[in-house]
Amino acid sequence: MKKFIFIPILIFMSFILIACQEKVTPIKVTFSDYMYTFISIDIKQAPQDMEEEIKENLEQIFRMYHELATNEDPLPEDSNYLENIYSINQKTLQTVEIDEPLYTMLEKSLEYSTLTNGHFDVSIGKIIDVWKNRVLDEMTGYVFEEIPEEVFNQVLEEIDQIEVVDEPFSLTEDSGKYYIRINHEDVKIDLGAVAKGYATQVASNYIKSLEIENYSITSGSSSIVLGKNPDREGEIFIISLANPLRTGLDDRSYGKVHVKEASITTSGNYEQYATYEGLRYHHIISPATKRPMHYYHTITIIGQDAGLLDAISTAMLSMSPEVLDAWLALNQETLDIEVIRFNYDGTITENLNETELLDA
């Protein structure tokens, strides 16, 4: 009789112990001080003896790219780096020596500019500043409000005075040293549209170099890199696509996608904008028109390189549907990307291959 009683007890206790064993605490790292966003890294299966080293190295990656790429603050006094974007922007028409990581990121930015036929341009910082300071400043601007006509016209007048330059800066390498020269006084470098994705990709490459497969990195609500998800069948992550026209709790998402071992990036007009005559004026500025464009509310891209996705999603937001269709016809296969457009009229255009856009 006793044996019969203890059999179910043993089964239940074993079940509980097995369940406890599966709940391994992941390495979770979060940063709030870098890239002007909240960064969260979740590694499911890291070697325990490397936990501190991994955390330190990941922080080092984001700290380095933040310090180098910011155009808001000079380098800290005890910094080991030569220059950052803030100090380079103060030295127009001078040749300045810079560190290799910054050189490589700037080189990539020029590549992305060529790739997108100039729709991505890191040299229009002065134009971006006008929109940000006059229209989108949280204290003095018109966020989620109508821009007064007088202010709107002043902004247009101001930005029309600023020239968009063909060769805004030159990069040179000589005897293992790296240099930059800003070639025009109207140029101000702003890496805001690429640095976050670029650093996120570097962090992902580091994690993969440790042969870790199960992880996720989210940099704010716009750039995510994903490995495998061991907690779900098919090792997928389920990504909800934010509805840029949401009105309440029930319509916060317009769809979802399953993603595994890929990056997903969204650029959009919905987090911070002001309105003028019914149109949203946001922070992504077309280098061609010097204004935010109104073709799409969001562009979401799935691909393999978060830096590339960050840059080209920004560029696409300024491409008309016809231009974007033609660009995708040329580049989608080569770049191995999939695109979801939430058009300005509320319709959805999918340029997907393997991924399926599922209902919310």
Next chain:
Amino acid sequence: MKKIKSVQTKRDMVLSIALFIVVGALFLLFRLTAFNSDATQAYVYYGDLSNPIVTIDFAYNNGEGRIIKNYDQEVPTEYGVYPLIDEEKNTITLLGDYEIDGVRQIVVIQYDFAKKSVQIIQEQSPNNICSREGESTGWPLICLPNRIRVEFDTNEEDFTI
């Protein structure tokens, strides 16, 4: 005869202990698994209202989190304005219905964005059931005499972009 009775008593004890362990294990298992999915949001309700007074948005900015006050709690003017939100202490304070000496008592809810959890850290009621529930990551916290409840939204999505 005495021997048979003694054996029966022993068996009864073993059976009782076994049942106690099985029921305990089942309860533990239920609490560990039934409400263990990651919450994206938690909603704080008062009374019979179907709109939450406060939304605790765990998923905002993929883990940064934020508190959204949807509207003020309707309370007599002598009590002041509720809810009180303290983002340094991570607390939300509402005015409950439970009265001591004719004075309504507060309910203090503490949230943790990293753990996606909520717990009632202060309330007055006869049995303190809701504060004794401890930290919840999914099961609802119901403070019945105070008519305040916290419910979780556990969507299956991992991230929002």
